[in-house]
Amino acid sequence: MKIVEKDLHISSKSRNQMIDITGQVDAAVSQSGIVDGDAIVYCPHTTAAITINENADPSVPHDILLTLSEIIPHHRPGYRHGEGNSDAHCKSSLVGCSEQILIKDGQLNLGTWQGVFFCEFDGPRSRTFFVQVRGE
Amino acid sequence: MKIVEKDLHISSKSRNQMIDITGQVDAAVSQSGIVDGDAIVYCPHTTAAITINENADPSVPHDILLTLSEIIPHHRPGYRHGEGNSDAHCKSSLVGCSEQILIKDGQLNLGTWQGVFFCEFDGPRSRTFFVQVRGE
Amino acid sequence: MKIVEKDLHISSKSRNQMIDITGQVDAAVSQSGIVDGDAIVYCPHTTAAITINENADPSVPHDILLTLSEIIPHHRPGYRHGEGNSDAHCKSSLVGCSEQILIKDGQLNLGTWQGVFFCEFDGPRSRTFFVQVRGE
Numbered sequence: 001m002k003i004v005e006k007d008l009h010i011s012s013k014s015r016n017q018m019i020d021i022t023g024q025v026d027a028a029v030s031q032s033g034i035v036d037g038d039a040i041v042y043c044p045h046t047t048a049a050i051t052i053n054e055n056a057d058p059s060v061p062h063d064i065l066l067t068l069s070e071i072i073p074h075h076r077p078g079y080r081h082g083e084g085n086s087d088a089h090c091k092s093s094l095v096g097c098s099e100q101i102l103i104k105d106g107q108l109n110l111g112t113w114q115g116v117f118f119c120e121f122d123g124p125r126s127r128t129f130f131v132q133v134r135g136e
Numbered sequence: 137m138k139i140v141e142k143d144l145h146i147s148s149k150s151r152n153q154m155i156d157i158t159g160q161v162d163a164a165v166s167q168s169g170i171v172d173g174d175a176i177v178y179c180p181h182t183t184a185a186i187t188i189n190e191n192a193d194p195s196v197p198h199d200i201l202l203t204l205s206e207i208i209p210h211h212r213p214g215y216r217h218g219e220g221n222s223d224a225h226c227k228s229s230l231v232g233c234s235e236q237i238l239i240k241d242g243q244l245n246l247g248t249w250q251g252v253f254f255c256e257f258d259g260p261r262s263r264t265f266f267v268q269v270r271g272e
Numbered sequence: 273m274k275i276v277e278k279d280l281h282i283s284s285k286s287r288n289q290m291i292d293i294t295g296q297v298d299a300a301v302s303q304s305g306i307v308d309g310d311a312i313v314y315c316p317h318t319t320a321a322i323t324i325n326e327n328a329d330p331s332v333p334h335d336i337l338l339t340l341s342e343i344i345p346h347h348r349p350g351y352r353h354g355e356g357n358s359d360a361h362c363k364s365s366l367v368g369c370s371e372q373i374l375i376k377d378g379q380l381n382l383g384t385w386q387g388v389f390f391c392e393f394d395g396p397r398s399r400t401f402f403v404q405v406r407g408e
Contacts, residue, residue, distance in 0.1 A: 001137040001273040044383025046326040051229040054182040059216035067226040080331035089332050090339040093323040111180025137273040187365040190318040195352035196361050203362040247316025
């Protein structure tokens with residue numbers, strides 16, 4: 001088995017934002033030379049997340065971010081964390097900090113409408129994510 | 137390392153439904169001949185998800201679907217996506233489009249009460265999911 | 273590829289609790305002798321979960337548990353499951369029963385503020401979780 005890892009970088013522009021990183025993950029897979037296996041996309045931050053959803057219509061990320069902010073308001077009576085970003089920590093644990101995508105014939109085996117998103121919940125910030133490609 | 141992948145199919149009967157796919161995943165693991173490793177169950181759709189939860193009492197999937205629909209109503213002021221299924225996209229990102237299960241002695245190493253579910257949030261539809269088994 | 277698995281144990285003290293298991297996962301990785309690959313942390317229970325979030329300030333786990341209990345109340349009209357722990361099953365599926373962490377130079381490649389938590393939603397109980405370390 002071959003294991004290839006790459007650290008990638010993005011900059012978010014607002015407090016809540018879903019950034020399409022499909023192209024960056026795809027390039028990491030192509031560069032790895034691995035044709036059969038999987039890729040882990042991992043976010044090392046505790047106020048951000050990784051998700052897979054539709055990247056054709058920008059209304060979909062909008063509606064996901066709207067829903068998350070309705071469920072998890074920025075300020076809630078009872079929050080104890082002093083940095084004012086408890087909502088971002090909660091969103092991170094609900095959405096999850098990693099995704100795994102299968103690789104077939106040297107390419108990400110995503111569904112027709114699927115893209116990979118870095119979810120910023122406490123921006124704007126400079127952020128890092130890891131892509132580990134494993135297989136043969 | 138050996139990698140074996142299988143595409144599997146189901147049909148959902150209602151808009152929101154959790155379908156027990158444990159048997160199909162289990163069969164894919166048995167057929168792979170892999171005795172030690174893991175299985176990724178991956179949903180290539182953006183209005184569906186994969187989860188692991190209790191499959192003994194059908195009340196549990198009922199209560200999970202009820203809770204998701206209370207948290208994320210079908211219609212919400214502010215949704216922009218024109219297809220009327222923004223709720224399904226949100227549920228997909230919250231539940232997540234894949235799960236990984238360890239394999240021990242050639243079998244899924246699930247907990248006593250755990251089963252694997254395909255979660256339909258925008259049915260009824262014909263759906264596909266992938267099972268990738270990896271190991272030795 | 274080398275695959276090493278370990279079953280680990282904890283005891284929760286309250287109904288809802290996030291227990292920092294980073295040290296136990298880290299020790300399993302060190303003992304495996306694997307320097308490059310990944311670790312899966314898997315919870316075989318249907319009323320508990322695994323998440324990655326900040327483990328420096330105990331206010332963060334507090335605020336995550338508070339948020340989950342506000343979103344998913346213990347009792348909700350319409351719940352059918354007779355054991356009175358439907359909320360715990362829902363939390364388990366939303367947070368997710370496993371996490372994967374990359375391994376670099378023989379160590380968990382977590383972000384600066386990240387720790388791994390076992391999330392108890394129906395305690396107090398004795399609980400088990402699995403760590404599978406894979407790589408070279």
